[in-house]
Amino acid sequence: MPNTKSAIRRIRRVKQQTQVNRIRKSKYRLVIRQMDKLILDKKKKEAIAFLPKFYSQVMKIAKTGAVNRKTASRKISRLSKKINQLK
Numbered sequence: 001m002p003n004t005k006s007a008i009r010r011i012r013r014v015k016q017q018t019q020v021n022r023i024r025k026s027k028y029r030l031v032i033r034q035m036d037k038l039i040l041d042k043k044k045k046e047a048i049a050f051l052p053k054f055y056s057q058v059m060k061i062a063k064t065g066a067v068n069r070k071t072a073s074r075k076i077s078r079l080s081k082k083i084n085q086l087k
Contacts, residue, residue, distance in 0.1 A: 024066035031057045035079050044086040051083070 002008045035054050038047040055076060062072035 021066045024061045024064060028058060028061045028067050028072075032075060032079070039079065039082050039086065042086055044083065047083045047086070051080070054079070 002011055031054055035047065035050060038050060058067075058072045058076055059069075061067055062069045
């Protein structure tokens with residue numbers, strides 16, 4: 001148990017931040033799943049239309065630190081590559 005007043009406040013803050021990070025990570029996973037589904041269904045036009053929103057969401061989440069920036073960039077790069085390979 002925390003002994004000092006600042007430690008008690010810190011625990012409260014960590015709980016809040018954990019919830020926020022959980023929400024952000026689930027949004028990140030959701031956006032990636034949506035893009036994967038478009039790619040698997042070979043819907044190139046829809047995937048290209050969804051791309052700006054996809055970039056925006058992923059980088060917004062990476063900016064906060066919930067997901068590493070390089071990981072986010074790698075995901076964007078690989079999914080963009082897959083979109084370009086669609087016929």
